[in-house]
Amino acid sequence: MGAPLSAWPWENFGIFKYLLYGPFVAKVVHGMYYEQDYSDQSFIWSLHLLILCGLRGFLHVLWNSYSNMLFVTRNRRIFEQGVDFKQIDQEWDWDNFLILQAIIASMAYFIFPFLQNFPVWNVKGVIVALLLHVAISEPLYYWVHRKFHGHYLFTNYHSVHHSAPVPQSLTAGNATVLEHLILTLVIGIPIVGASLMGYGSASLIYGYVLVFDFLRCLGHCNVEVVPHQLFQTFPFMRYVLYTPTYHSLHHIHKDCNFCLFMPLFDAVGNTLNRKSWELHKSNSSGNGSRVPDFVFLAHIVDVTSSMHAQFCLRSFASLPFRTRFFLVPFWPIALISLLAMWLWSKTFLFSFYYLRGRLHQTWVVPRFGFQYFLPFAADGINKQIEQAILRADKIGVKVISLAALNKNESLNGGGKLxxxxHPNLRVRVVHGNTLTAAVILDEIPKDVEEVFLTGATSKLGRAIALYLCRKKVKVLMLTLSTDRFQRIQKEAPPEYQSYLVQVTKYQAAQHCKTWIVGKWITPREQNWAPRGTHFHQFVVPPILSFRRDCTYGDLAAMRLPQDVQGLGSCEYTMERGVVHACHAGGVVHSLEGWTHHEVGAIDVDRIDVVWEAALKHGLRPVSSGSTV
Incomplete structure (x- = not known):
């Protein structure tokens, strides 16, 4: 059993904890629909509480979005590592304090009658609240905060807040009940004090609480936003306003920088870290960017999937993507933002992680999936991809891997274009399809004697067919083009060419239980497969799981090694820690330090080499043979 007030009473409620707002909602709805006037102060108070809780939550989310906009903040980040899944899960219920303070505020309404009738504005109230904040709230918080760093209080209460390796705005809300009760007192003293003196107002409550939250988020945002020139011009401001760098030192050392917002109290209490100003100047100068060793150049599938990014909702991004109803109202906002990003920058950072001390980043080409199939859009898409490659080459990236449609054969020949x-590129361009082929081939049973292959003349289809025929596996290659089939057949050693067989209809595979699907097939075409067939696939989008008596594989993917750090977002529909095989192929290329480009046709002789290298570095295939 934990210490008293260390666990939230509704921590097991899940999403149903929001039902605790129910009484406030009921009061507002009743007042709006069943009362002729709005003179009932309890109705007004409930309405204000709901609005204020909504604004506070939105403020924290906005700060979190800004912190994770790597395309804007990457040069001024304090902690370079990303927010991983463990931290996201620990801070999942960061907004518990909003429910607690709403309940306390509703109780205060009945305890303090002077809170029941406020004017909209009172300038004297702002002045009084500011004085009370500096004279009481700041020193009270400083004293209590230091006490919480004692052994018992830290172990049982405050260690939860310090468990986050990378502070963010949502970290500010992640604390125990006892801590937030004290923080509620710290917030309430200036408001109640000013109101008790007759200077209270609605604007005071909104303004003080939102500014308080704004400064809390600022200190935890992990991005230095306060310019060092401010402190050089006005040196006294160093003791009036803390900075994200200043607060980050507290999370690192834990024995310094205890103040709420004003370093003055650390100076008085002799707990001010002397490196604060020097480090702040370095961080605010924008010199903290590190060049990634590896870049994965992805693209957007549709508007809804564009919201699957950490700078939108990190909790949503930490789960495999699927369309959710709560995203529908944000669709227009996402579209406008996407168009703005497309106009402002040709590529932007999506996420990043560290593996073996090397920085891996995902850049995104802001193009929708359907655009890749429009002939007139090809030049524009290739231009954006080319600019991303040249930018990577300029800043010193070692490997850039092209995702999905960015390496389409008909678009740019798998990157060969x-x-x-640009024959003098220092950055290595990689399509990653060699490892994709290896993953698909690894899933095929070793004792198989015959396979049916659609998309047989594609880049991947060709490699799979040539590899299998060398293993004396009969490959039924579905294609209407005899010329393409013969070209591929001639690439096989003469003694294995007979294992490649051209077929032109699905009926030819009605007795074959191993289908490798590289071209989308309809449910009707699937019906030609015999009972018990397993559908391996490398087609985008995946085929429909239509047959109940068959099994379906997922797209080729690999699980990253356990020592990956800072990974906090899922790659599209993949599970946590799993990436598409072409992404993994680029990772292996980077870790191995290979100096060749992997573009154009797949070198069949390198399939085993790449596969063994992937396993050597701790990447593991993801099983995809689930029964529907």
């Missing part, structure tokens, strides 16, 4: 156009 850019390598031929």
């Amino acid at each position: 850019f390598v031929d156009k």
